Amino acid sequence: MDRLRVLIVDDEPLARMRLRGLLADCVHPGATVVDEAGSAAEALHALARLQVDAVLLDIHMPGMDGMALAQRLRDQPVAPAVVLVTAHAEHALQAFEVDAVDYLTKPVRRARLQEALVRVEQRLGRSSSVAPPVQTVDVPTLVVSDRGRVLRIPVSEVVYLRAEMKYVTLVTARHRYVLDDALSDLEQRLGEAVVRIHRSMVVAKSAVRALERRAPVNGEADEGGETWAVQVEPGGEWLQVSRRQLPQVREVLARAG
Template sequence: MTSQRRVLIADDEPLARERLTRMVEDLDGYRVSGEAANGDQVLDAMARDIPDIVLLDIRMPGRDGMEVAAHLSRQPNPPAIIFCTAYDDYAVRAFEVQAVAYLLKPVRREALAGALGQAERLNRVQLQALQGQADTDSHHLSVSSARGTELVDMTRVRYCEADQKYVTLHHDNGETLTDLSLKALESRFPEHLLRIHRHTLVGTHFIRSLERLEDGSSQVRVADTNEALPVSRRHVARVRQWLRDL
């Protein structure tokens, strides 16, 4: 039987704690190991039993969520931190203290499930890579949406696809929509994204092969998927050179 991940819920509003408790208990693989109404209670609970994950409000009496998260991030074996807050102006600071997700209230069940899954996938090496960083580091992108703020590891993005005003990032955890342009992404992450079409960037870690089709067109095979992405003529030489330099 798979052991359940222990979740500590910290919020100064009893109704908010009750709602999060119900959602966590409804998800397989997780159980609520404790509750806290303020930052000091979080630290007291941590001294007794370190949970795997902390659902943490930001504005609480005494020590606020940011202070608590900063303290926890300095521990030898810190829990994963997921902020659950009504305020969207702490997102950048949240990732400075190694938060794995930033959810806006009212927290939706599917958003919480996704954040808990992300907390399990984010290993210690990734947490150390996030420590002390500002908005993002050299391979992470902070993306805001109606669900909150998601931290996307660009080394795990298979491809980016533009559609009118938005770009969809296809990655390990599904899809993330951003209003950043392909040009901005290409410029910001040149080691991780390669232009293959005016509508498409492909993750350099996932280029499996370049194929020429009978009609003379070309496509890139993407590792870990059945995807074959079209390559425009002007970008074929660049993709071929990238494969040669591997």
């Protein structure tokens, strides 16, 4: 079955980049981003020259907002399916008024986006009762942004992830990347490949090399003036382990031994 042709409309470049990355991971149905638009005017221009199955449409934009654009698209003879995307949930009722296929709240999760694509396919009359073919096992990846580019980082290259302010830093053997995903979401996506060592840090199990009592990390210590820390490779960096997560880290080392 053909991949869905999707137009992303959002005035925030980072939000468009995140949606593009999430769409790259969607299957059954899959989707191809045919263009991006930073305003309703740009979206209308793109729709005039492109064949589009679905529009991922942010509601809050300067000028004509997403709700007004959705209403305008609804009045067209052949209209693409509209999936509204917003950081606010108060417009859910209006989404039905403009005949939106689905309504997603930010931060959008891949599984929820996949559900929206299924609804788009059903709206277009493409849904099939045939079970999807068995897929070959792909190399697990994380989608990250690097200087405006969307990159897919193999999970095998992940050393650790650290939550810092509103972003998460992903550290690999050669690079550091800044993600806009929540640490809990990334931890869930990485699954058994990682272990949480601290409320703000997740480490790849394959990267853990040692567990020791050491001098305080980031100024934190217990009553003995020390703290537990794990050494990760490559790099040999020592990372603090909280008391709560200590049993899990010991189990990882025991299994590795």
